Amino acid sequence: MNDAHIVSSYDRDLESIQALIMKMGGLVESAILDAATSLETRDEELAEQVRKRDAAIDALEEQVNERCALLLATRQPIARDLRTVLTVMKISGNLERVGDYAKNLAKRTGVLVHMTPIEGAAGAIRRMSVTVEGMLKDSLDAYIQRDAELAEDVRHRDLEVDQMYNALFREFLTFMMEDPRNITACMHLHFISKNIERMGDHVTSIAEQVIYLSTGVMPDDMRPKGDRTSMDNVEIDG
Amino acid sequence: MNDMRITERNVDANAIKIAARNCQVYYGDTHAIKDVDVDIRDKTVTAFIGPSGCGKSTFLRCLNRMNDTIDVCRVEGDIRLDGEDIYDAKVDPVQLRAKVGMVFQKPNPFPKSIYDNIAYGPRIHGLARNKAELDEIVEKSLRRGAIWDEVKDRLDAPGTGLSGGQQQRLCIARAIATEPEVLLMDEPCSALDPIATAQVEELIDELRQDYSVVIVTHSMQQAARVSQKTAFFHLGNLVEYGDTGQIFTNPHDKRTEAYITGRIG
Ligand SMILES: Nc1ncnc2c1ncn2[C@@H]1O[C@H](COP(=O)(O)OP(=O)(O)O)[C@@H](O)[C@H]1O
Ligand SMILES: [Mg+2]
Numbered sequence: 001m002n003d004a005h006i007v008s009s010y011d012r013d014l015e016s017i018q019a020l021i022m023k024m025g026g027l028v029e030s031a032i033l034d035a036a037t038s039l040e041t042r043d044e045e046l047a048e049q050v051r052k053r054d055a056a057i058d059a060l061e062e063q064v065n066e067r068c069a070l071l072l073a074t075r076q077p078i079a080r081d082l083r084t085v086l087t088v089m090k091i092s093g094n095l096e097r098v099g100d101y102a103k104n105l106a107k108r109t110g111v112l113v114h115m116t117p118i119e120g121a122a123g124a125i126r127r128m129s130v131t132v133e134g135m136l137k138d139s140l141d142a143y144i145q146r147d148a149e150l151a152e153d154v155r156h157r158d159l160e161v162d163q164m165y166n167a168l169f170r171e172f173l174t175f176m177m178e179d180p181r182n183i184t185a186c187m188h189l190h191f192i193s194k195n196i197e198r199m200g201d202h203v204t205s206i207a208e209q210v211i212y213l214s215t216g217v218m219p220d221d222m223r224p225k226g227d228r229t230s231m232d233n234v235e236i237d238g
Numbered sequence: 239m240n241d242m243r244i245t246e247r248n249v250d251a252n253a254i255k256i257a258a259r260n261c262q263v264y265y266g267d268t269h270a271i272k273d274v275d276v277d278i279r280d281k282t283v284t285a286f287i288g289p290s291g292c293g294k295s296t297f298l299r300c301l302n303r304m305n306d307t308i309d310v311c312r313v314e315g316d317i318r319l320d321g322e323d324i325y326d327a328k329v330d331p332v333q334l335r336a337k338v339g340m341v342f343q344k345p346n347p348f349p350k351s352i353y354d355n356i357a358y359g360p361r362i363h364g365l366a367r368n369k370a371e372l373d374e375i376v377e378k379s380l381r382r383g384a385i386w387d388e389v390k391d392r393l394d395a396p397g398t399g400l401s402g403g404q405q406q407r408l409c410i411a412r413a414i415a416t417e418p419e420v421l422l423m424d425e426p427c428s429a430l431d432p433i434a435t436a437q438v439e440e441l442i443d444e445l446r447q448d449y450s451v452v453i454v455t456h457s458m459q460q461a462a463r464v465s466q467k468t469a470f471f472h473l474g475n476l477v478e479y480g481d482t483g484q485i486f487t488n489p490h491d492k493r494t495e496a497y498i499t500g501r502i503g
Binding site: 007010078081216217 | 458486488489495498499500
């Protein structure tokens with residue numbers, strides 16, 4: 001079975017859109033890692049770079065949308081080709097959001113470097129970021145390979161990220177209760193870890209798009225959810 | 239969201255109008271239709287798609303015994319209309335073709351007036367007792383064919399003087415005039431411009447209220463737009479038959495996908 005279209009420019013259109021997604025993915029991956037490094041090494045300059053680089057990610061998303069609109073209008077893709085266009089549009093949206101969260105992390109780094117560090121926090125956040133970046137890398141590999149199995153694996157790894165977030169959430173609560181002077185830093189750190197947890201959700205959504213693209217059906221079983229902090233209660237008594 | 243099917247399009251509850259089983263067609267030694275089984279539903283538009291020469295027209299012609307008119311053609315198997323075997327010796331093919339009407343690729347109005355084009359069938363089938371009844375059938379058919387307003391002031395003008403799109407709607411109106419239950423259309427829009435095509439497609443969608451419509455088309459977009467069920471033929475086989483939404487978003491057979499997405503396959 002030959003996979004090429006009879007009209008070869010159709011293949012070139014689809015390939016060029018997918019190349020944009022891969023380029024976006026690469027930029028987002030380094031944004032996540034660099035933002036986490038900037039926090040850990042208290043590197044304001046690196047944080048500033050991450051913030052500036054976000055514009056390139058946004059511009060790529062816009063390009064993907066324009067190219068997709070043009071392809072829909074001119075080629076009326078169906079079946080697998082339609083799924084490719086639909087998933088490309090969703091994935092670029094997910095990547096753009098992840099990029100935003102990385103930028104937000106970098107912004108908070110700019111504030112946190114001027115405060116007393118919270119013991120162990122930056123290291124834990126870095127580990128969480130590395131996990132999410134690894135999931136993102138695999139979900140994009142799964143996309144290129146149309147590998148539903150690898151995508152399914154990514155989907156399940158999101159549980160780890162949720163658990164890391166839960167652990168950090170409790171730790172920050174403890175620090176804040178111990179000494180109110182920690183509150184400002186811990187609030188920023190909490191937002192950061194929540195944002196990384198959200199990155200994990202977007203990466204999971206990318207993995208789900210890969211499953212839809214390669215099988216034609218969205219996975220519909222409930223994914224294990226690990227974020228239970230909305231049900232946690234803080235007991236403060238005197 | 240589990241799939242892309244649009245719920246209003248679900249026609250699986252509709253009655254089965256035509257049931258074909260183990261259908262084979264031979265032209266001399268050429269085996270043109272191979273063991274086709276299909277259920278065609280009432281009040282549904284069913285599209286037949288597939289590459290040229292795969293047997294779409296041949297199979298369509300089995301459904302009203304048009305193949306009887308081709309000497310070298312031999313049809314085997316079981317084809318039932320409302321449970322009645324249409325190849326049974328006591329079935330009159332002319333009566334059958336009034337029940338299962340046909341519209342062709344090239345509009346072929348008779349070289350007669352617009353009025354007589356429509357009145358011809360009802361006359362030979364004795365559907366009108368007098369002129370007033372015939373007038374009524376002609377008007378009703380032209381209205382159902384969505385062409386009444388364009389021709390009501392010139393019913394005596396020759397049908398051949400109409401535009402291509404009007405001629406095709408006239409032919410559809412002519413097929414409707416004998417009160418058929420099934421309408422077979424073999425590439426009815428391939429000679430029409432986009433506006434005339436849209437008018438015929440709109441008409442097909444309206445006809446679905448009352449008839450079972452089977453349309454052969456080379457336009458994937460047309461099949462996707464007008465039909466609720468799609469059958470993909472390849473080398474005389476019925477490869478895949480399913481809901482149009484499923485066929486065009488997630489075809490199960492590699493050959494279907496290669497064909498509809500324009501791949502070499
Ligand atoms: N009248 C005929 N005599 C002999 N062979 C025919 C005749 N009509 C069609 N065929 C053959 O039967 C096969 C199917 O043709 P057809 O039903 O016209 O295909 P389609 O409508 O899908 O293009 C082709 O191989 C064609 O050459
Ligand atoms: Mg044909």
